[in-house]
Amino acid sequence: MTNHDEAAAIRPSTLAWVCRHLEIGERIVSTDALHGGITAEMRRLTIGTRHGGTRALVLRTFVDPFHVERAEDSLNREAGALTQLAGTGVPAPGLVAVDPTAAHCEYPSLLMTHLAGRPVLSDEGxxxxxxxxxxxxxxxxxxxxxKRPRQYATLTTADTVVTPKSADAAAWAAAIDLIRKPAPPYEGRFLHRDFQPGNVLLDVPSLSPADALITGVVDWAAASWGPADLDVAHCSTNLALLHGPAWGLRFSEAYEEAGGVLAADASERLYWQVRDGLACSEEVQQVSQPWREAGRTELTKRVVEERLDAYVTALMDTLG
Structure with a gap:
């Protein structure tokens, strides 16, 4: 087995577990660390087949103590989502095996099929x-x-929001007051719960970037049941931070243009948008670090905070 990256080396018992789930005559010929994840180590495994070809799998491993404590729930959610999505029109990976309690591996792990394509985070296109x-x-x-997944979770509260330095204090105070209210009623939907550009794989023709196609949606560890507005709000926040506030505001319009249904009342839609924006205030560094590693070096913590402030302020301006 050739390791292209020291961090990509698979620990012994995990290696044995992976090998037990390969086809007869197959072997791991190389591993590569996949960058961009926040909660887990991700590796692409190139598998040599018995007929001389290759195929690829992806191994997700939770190693950080904080996330290891929560890995069982996350991996069971992801395994459940991948199992139910198999054979549907949603381009999700296929589940190969899961060890949510590290009964066989050094750390909680999940093995799945590899999807073609890559995340695209550039402003171009x-x-x-x-x-x-x-x-x-x-x-x-x-x-x-x-079988419905578990109810959605919103981890932020009015008391845990981190207001950025030099933020519009009045707008943020009003936003924080807004999420002190009870959540609006909603019609439940199957949620990805972390749908954003970093978890969407695309095939982008080099000669015609406008003809890009989605080849996969990954990271189903937070799959939930809840309001469509919450998924839309989360993607909107990420677009605002990656590409500027205007793109965050644009996404909900694009969702409705595509046939999606959001809360009928504008104030209810605003609640979910604001809640997700404020939730991001608590993890700006976590969110922006993978983007910088992926080449968006200009997205420093300060720049992302400034964009978040502008986005939250723009949302609150819609109240008039």
């Missing part, structure tokens, strides 16, 4: 990608699972 993202999210929300 964003106007063509936003409708693609919107249509894909509408398709996810249309899925009717045989």
């Amino acid at each position: 964003v106007e063509a990608r936003v409708p693609l993202l919107a249509r894909q999210l509408v398709a996810i929300h249309a899925f009717q699972p045989a």
